[in-house]
Amino acid sequence: MAKAVLVMDMPEQVCQKCTLCYETENDDEYLCCATGKLLPDGEKPDWCPLRELPEKIPDLKSGYEDFSVSISRVGWNACLDEILEERKE
Structure with missing residues (x-):
């Protein structure tokens, strides 16, 4: 399968500042659109696909x-x- 690269400014260590992060209909619940996973509270998770x-x-x-x-x-x-x-x- 072909691969692609997205170049963007690296967000701060908080996922909620990332352009790939969206708030769900549930209060205080966020979704990573790159992976389809719900985000834990706190810092960027180990499974984040963004790399410097x-x-x-x-x-x-x-x-x-x-x-x-x-x-x-x-x-x-x-x-x-x-x-x-x-x-x-």
């Missing part, structure tokens, strides 16, 4: 870096740049 993007790999200037590592770094960082690019649509 990894960091870019820093540029190595030692002159001793492996060529394959250098190519991997360039590809990794280019991929992150593409994901974070603002769309003008």
